[in-house]
Amino acid sequence: xxxxxxxxxxxxxxxxxxxxxxxxxxxxxxxxxxxxxxxxxxxxxxxxxxxxxxxxxxxxxxxxxxxxxxxxxxxxxxxxxxxxxxxxxxxxxxxxxxxxxxxxxxxxxxxxxxxxxxxxx
Amino acid sequence: xxxxxxxxxxxxxxxxxxxxxxxxxxxxxxxxxxxxxxxxxxxxxxxxxxxxxxxxxxxxxxxxxxxxxxxxxxxxxxxxxxxxxxxxxxxxxxxxxxxxxxxxxxxxxxxxxxxxxxxxxxxxxxxxxxxxxxxxxxxxxxxxxxxxxxxxxxxxxxxxxxxxxxxxxxxxxxxxxxxxxxxxxxxxxxxxxxxxxxxxxxxxxxxxxxxxxxxxxxxxxxxxxxxxxxxxxxxxxxxxxxxxxxxxxxxxxxxxxxxxxxxxxxxxxxxxxxx
Numbered sequence: 001x002x003x004x005x006x007x008x009x010x011x012x013x014x015x016x017x018x019x020x021x022x023x024x025x026x027x028x029x030x031x032x033x034x035x036x037x038x039x040x041x042x043x044x045x046x047x048x049x050x051x052x053x054x055x056x057x058x059x060x061x062x063x064x065x066x067x068x069x070x071x072x073x074x075x076x077x078x079x080x081x082x083x084x085x086x087x088x089x090x091x092x093x094x095x096x097x098x099x100x101x102x103x104x105x106x107x108x109x110x111x112x113x114x115x116x117x118x119x120x121x
Numbered sequence: 122x123x124x125x126x127x128x129x130x131x132x133x134x135x136x137x138x139x140x141x142x143x144x145x146x147x148x149x150x151x152x153x154x155x156x157x158x159x160x161x162x163x164x165x166x167x168x169x170x171x172x173x174x175x176x177x178x179x180x181x182x183x184x185x186x187x188x189x190x191x192x193x194x195x196x197x198x199x200x201x202x203x204x205x206x207x208x209x210x211x212x213x214x215x216x217x218x219x220x221x222x223x224x225x226x227x228x229x230x231x232x233x234x235x236x237x238x239x240x241x242x243x244x245x246x247x248x249x250x251x252x253x254x255x256x257x258x259x260x261x262x263x264x265x266x267x268x269x270x271x272x273x274x275x276x277x278x279x280x281x282x283x284x285x286x287x288x289x290x291x292x293x294x295x296x297x298x299x300x301x302x303x304x305x306x307x308x309x310x311x312x313x314x315x316x317x318x319x320x321x322x323x324x325x326x327x328x329x330x331x332x333x334x335x336x337x338x339x340x341x342x343x344x345x346x347x348x349x350x351x352x353x354x355x356x357x358x359x360x361x362x363x364x365x366x367x368x369x370x371x372x373x374x375x376x377x378x379x380x381x382x383x384x385x386x387x388x389x390x391x392x393x394x395x396x
Contacts, residue, residue: 085278087291094288101287103278110282116201117286 007037008052034058053082138187191264197285200366215329230336231260234271261316274303334365
């Protein structure tokens with residue numbers, strides 16, 4: 001089973017995403033901020049990462065920049081999932097190495113669509 | 122709530138206008154879809170709207186009812202495999218056949234325009250790859266209400282996230298307050314026009330590629346065959362008709378053949394051989 005790391009400081013969002021992604025046959029690990037996510041990746045790289053932008057301790061964009069420098073950090077497919085919806089922010093995320101980008105609020109249909117675009121399903 | 126007699130009457134009037142089949146188990150959904158129209162027209166309820174439509178001789182209210190019940194569920198790049206086929210095979214083949222002439226593509230039953238704009242994005246990407254495709258995209262729907270939205274090219278955040286890759290979003294859209302507006306360049310490349318699939322498309326001319334995706338399921342068998350016959354009349358001799366992924370030809374389409382999701386006209390000789 002493929003693994004997806006869900007990174008969001010909101011427990012509710014993590015719970016909603018977990019439910020949808022488990023239906024899509026992903027094994028889920030959770031992290032509440034970028035630093036926790038980085039530690040999780042160092043233990044074991046997931047195939048997919050669903051990533052919030054604004055979080056305490058370490059933001060999603062800082063995590064992504066660091067992740068892409070890590071050994072094997074180029075492997076995970078990263079899908080941003082954030083309230084940030086300006087074109088400049090989206091471009092910044094893609095430049096930092098994001099593969100897809102979705103804007104909150106989202107539902108199962110959108111998450112499914114974005115994971116399909118990213119080649120994850 | 123609508124009673125059986127009202128639903129039967131609505132179904133008859135809608136079928137005669139748009140060909141769409143409505144059934145009694147759709148009563149609740151029909152009532153919900155017609156509530157905004159009833160309010161706009163000054164009626165306190167949907168049954169009151171139906172009563173007024175029955176008493177008006179010019180049929181204008183029935184046309185508005187058919188319009189408001191028109192299928193509008195669509196998305197960008199719905200059926201990715203079909204669009205991939207268009208990009209890699211069907212559009213290049215049509216361009217090669219046409220040489221220096223313009224290739225014509227028809228998005229039939231385009232609803233709010235996502236399919237037509239998806240085609241326009243594919244053609245534009247061919248331009249970016251150094252090709253210079255001369256393509257005319259015509260998109261039609263019965264509903265002027267849906268066409269108005271398509272022409273405006275304004276979509277909600279929910280709509281632009283269904284099927285549209287993020288790189289295409291930032292290439293072809295700009296934010297307009299809470300909405301996203303498709304670029305003027307793409308908008309100018311699609312001609313939206315009202316057309317009823319119950320009528321012959323002769324006025325639209327001939328097309329090299331026709332997309333008729335997820336339109337047929339709303340019709341009964343006889344209407345599907347009729348629509349396919351009329352639409353395929355608008356195909357050039359080597360033209361192709363694309364259905365939605367998983368859609369098949371209904372029985373009775375003897376002049377057409379379906380192969381890997383693409384419909385072509387059988388040559389007259391093939392018909393003679395089959396007979």
